[in-house]
Amino acid sequence: MKLVVFGANGPTGRQVTARALAQGHTVTAVTRRSGGFPLDAPRLRVARADVRDPAAVERAVAGQDAVLSALGAPYGRKPVTVYSEGTAHIGRAMTEHGVRRLVAVTSTVLFGAPVPEEGFFFRKVLEPLIAGTLGRTVYEDMRRMEEIVRRSDHAWTVIRPAGLFDTDDVSDYRVATARLPGRFTSRADLADAMLAEATGEGHVRAFVDVRTTRGTPSTLDVLRQEAFGAKK
Template identity: 75%
Template sequence: MKLVVFGANGPTGRQVTEQAVAEGHTVTAVTRRPDTFPLEDRRLHVVRADVLDPAAVERAVAGQDAVISALGVPYSRDPVTVYSEGITHITQAMTKQGVRRLVCVTSTVLFGVEAPGEGFFFRKVLEPFIVRFPGRTVYDDMRRMEEIVRDCDRDWTVIRPAGLFDTTAVSDYQVADARLPGRFTSRADLANALLRRAVDGGHVRTFIDVRTTEGTPSLLDLLRKEAVGGKK
């Protein structure tokens, strides 16, 4: 299968690319800095493009079977538009090029419900603080992105992971079309969920959660991570 990955040089994008190539797919990895991309393979094509450049996006999308967006930016007090502008260019390019399958990432907080099974401090204090203050501009733009995806005529799936952390292998993770219990999603599991939906075609026109249930970090690790922000 021919796949194009936007945000390919981010932590999740690299995992998606590596897993896809290992499965034998042909991957176009889109990055603004191809000289820093760490992966090489005969089935991998690394291209320089900015998701904010519609012409470059269309060139990357042309001839693909599916599109995976792993776009991510750190928390910022400044307005964020990368998600919404990027997905606008991606969906427009897919329509022009006749590519139907789109899988992309936002966040579990966009389910709009409290974290099930969590204590008072996490549900009422920590998560609302993160959403309203360091993460506000990021989550606002993720919401705009989801509206654009929902309104497009492509075969889309939006994955809403929880707090991201790094592992070396894919686990027996959980998937549901509602918010799942737990605070964390490993990037390996998120990447695998993105890849499976792109290749196998499940959960079309659905928002899904992906949750890691083993080897997860502590609440202190989460606090340290959120203190400095993070990228997908």
């Protein structure tokens, strides 16, 4: 398939791009800074574009079979618009060029459901701190993004991972359309799930949780990573 990956130079985007190439797909990796992109392959095209530029987005989407969005933004006090603005431009470009399949990433926080099998401190203190204080502007824009996607007529899937961490290998992760137990999702598992959704029948017009079940880090490690500007 011909796949375009937005946010391709972020930690998740690089995993998606590498795994897509390894599976034999042709990939357009979209990044604001094309110089020094760490991957190189015959079926890879690196496109310099900002998702806030609708003309650039349209050029990247033209001729593709599916779109994968791994857009990310750091936590901070300033308003965040990259998710909603970028996704609106992606959606219009998909409509213009007849591209139907979209897989995008937000967060498990947006399920708005109790955390299964977690203790009082995580449910009542830690997650509210992350969702309501540290990451408030990020999650507000993710909600706007999800509404844009939900109202579209595309064949979309939104994946809502938990706290992201890095591993080299894909595990026997879990997937469900409701919030799963556990606090973490490896980027390898997230990338694998994104590709499985984009290239198969998948969970069309659904919000999907992906959860890593082994080899997970401590809550403190992930909190420290998220609080100091890690991107998807």
